[in-house]
Amino acid sequence: MDTAATPHANYLTDGYGLKSWLLTKDHKRIGLLYLISVSAFFVLGAVFAGLIRLELMTPAGDLVESDVYNKIFTMHGVIMVFFFLIPAIPAVLGNFLVPLMIGAKDLAFPRLNLLSWYVYTIGGVFTLWALVNGGVDTGWTFYTPYSSAFSNSNVALVVVGIFINGFSSILTGLNFIVTIHKMRAPGMTWFRLPLFIWAHYATALIMVLGTPVIAITLVMVAAERLLHFGIFDPTLGGDPVLFQHLFWFYSHPAVYIMILPAMGVMSELVAAFSRKRIFGYEVVAFSSLAIAVVGFLVWGHHMFVSSQSVYAAMAFSLLSFLVAIPSAIKVFNWSATLFKGSISFDSPMVYVFGFIGLFLIGGLTGLFLAALAVDVHVHDTYFVVAHFHYIMVGGTIMMYLGGLHYWWPKIFGKLYHEGLARVSAVVIFIGFNLTFFPQFIVGYLGMPRRYHAYPPEFQLWNILSSAGAVMLAVGYAMPTFYLLYSLVKGKPAPANPWGAKGLEWETPSPPPTHNFDTTPVVTEPPYNYAK
Amino acid sequence: MAPQVDALYFFLVALTAFFTLLISGFVVYFAIKYRRRAADETGVPIHGNLKLEITWTVIPLIIVLFIFGWSARLFYTMARPPAGTLDVYVVGKQWMWKFQHPDGHAEVNELHVPVGTSVKLTMTSQDVIHDLYVPDFRVKADVLPGRYTHLWFKATKPGRYRLFCAEYCGTNHSGMVGWVVVLERAEYQKWLAGGAGTGTMAQTGEKLFKDLSCVTCHKEDTTGRGPTLIGLYGKAVTLDNGNAVEADEAYLRESIVNPRAKMVSGFQPIMPTFQGLVSEEGLLQLIEYIKSLKAVPSNATGAAAPPAAAAAAATPGKK
Structure with missing residues (x-):
């Protein structure tokens, strides 16, 4: 079958110089550029997380000054949200896989795709520059009038960095939408698309529709800060709560930018390691779209205590409960897929089991926050911190890592140490729970978030959390080593090491530059495992 | 309210525990029961089951609507202070x-x-x-x-x-x-x-009212250049654009720091802003003073009708 079995036949060996990478228009290489950048930001964000946990070992604020602590948690949030969680799965795995999965040669706009990486990198550099120049202390939420009139830190620079970075999201989203509409291989109908593609389609819609709102909002913050436009500052005639509406109008859907692609990965992994079609494929596909649409209507649940009217709060509460339903349905469908499957316990599947456990807790504790009377108590406490880490870390990062393990042999053509991979998945799962479960308890007991010093009665829970963070760090460090090691010493991977379905497994590992030697023709439904 | 919030909270904890264990239980059971036994084995193709899917859509829907009703009712009570606070x-x-x-x-x-x-x-x-x-x-x-x-x-x-x-x-x-x-x-x-301060809030407000010369325009009768403030609090005020607003705390505050935002019908926009001239505490004292101006006019501190205990405490420390 492979007559041209030369070592130069794949995208990794198609040009070696730095220029061949920095000027590449190959979606796979751009995916790898993103992998490098995103990983660097993850390490940076994790270092800040480590400093937070170190400071909170003791009730007194004794490791760093308050101002420094405030900058640490702000940078942790800014980096993790805008420069890791939002781009992680779409820009790395999505970039690499969307064309492969639909049988295309590349994304619709390869140059825009490369531009998106440069825009992302420039935005990141701006933010890092602000960091080196003294940092920013507003929290990643930039609430006004603190950010626009009071903070003495580098707000404008960071805001510009995030503004620039937003364009990379928009470009990626645009590229995905057009590609999925126009570049599917012959026979690849909408209902033959892998669920990963459906999830990325829904994500792309949010990226294109939501990101401009945060961009404009941040411009307004900068305008008020630098030019004293009265938009949010009441002494200039502005309304500070207006900022919160605009901010959460994007930033709540942004949570779905983070979790929908993770759900897409989840569907692929469950199907592959059960060797079975996803139970209720259509429902899972449409629930992604439902989440994307309803997700735009729930922003007010971040503002139940910010002087919103009682009736507005009730409307947002109801809508927030409703958006939980499509997520619940997905969990039921994934679990039901296991029924009468052929289940293996390869390392990506270990991440699947971890995801189900963490996402269940993360999702169900969302009900606490949608429930008005309970939210009043736990709002802005560690309960909220725990909840969104269960979704963002327990959900998104588990699936980012699960997906990375699943497609690693495809991306690099190498096999990693399977035993170590399983161990690290388990270490991450346990370390994660040890880190964040105590935060639910200490939040319910009343510990507010963003506290540099705290009352001594909360110390026990904070020590448990910090201990968990050590374990989590070990869990995250392990893949770094064995995955990198596999690049050097790993066994070559076959085209389809898992025996999985999907076009990406029908081309060699690593894929040739143009993905497929001949354009594939799709003749069967997705996940068609049964013989 | 705390016990009622906790009742809902612990209901949610129980619900979370129940569903987490139930679904995890199924997942573990399926994973063991249907573990792969041969390398080339595949799963049984099942496309879905409409009845099952409707069931697991409707049951969570009913549960969340129930929680919504419970929490919204409680929230409504929490948001409304009772009379006589x-x-x-x-x-x-x-x-x-x-x-x-x-x-x-x-x-x-x-x-x-x-x-x-x-x-x-x-x-x-x-x-x-x-x-x-x-x-x-x-x-x-x-x-x-x-x-x-x-x-x-x-x-x-x-x-x-x-x-x-x-x-x-x-x-x-x-x-x-x-x-x-x-x-x-x-x-x-x-x-x-024990050890009280400088008079009631209304008294301090009255002093501020005089010091800031508010009294030159806002007189007790209707002869002033500004509207009289006697009996104003809680009443409806007709504005020059024909709308009516209730003279609540927010309205009074706005009328002091930004007088032209809502002009009372029949008066000229001549009042200067007091933004920056009165502290937030001072604004609250002024409002408390205006609240104390009941319909029976009086120019003495007695108009403030302070709580009995405070009247005694107020005298010694008065500046």
């Missing part, structure tokens, strides 16, 4: 809490209240957004600059309860903490009687 005024600033009692007692980072009494806080911020949070009472509300927000509670047990700022407000956010001290009623009366 003991009022306390709160000003948050970086990084302290200032409390003013109508009788003139002022406190910083400590709030004394009697047990078994509904207390209503009227709050504003001098700078950024803060949030007053008393975990033991399960109450929390943002404290906004340029606006009044309210929060109420009824403490059922004497003791000291932690009070936090829950909205990040800058450098010393985690130092913006204090205590709510709940006293037995007799103890509270003793506390009220």
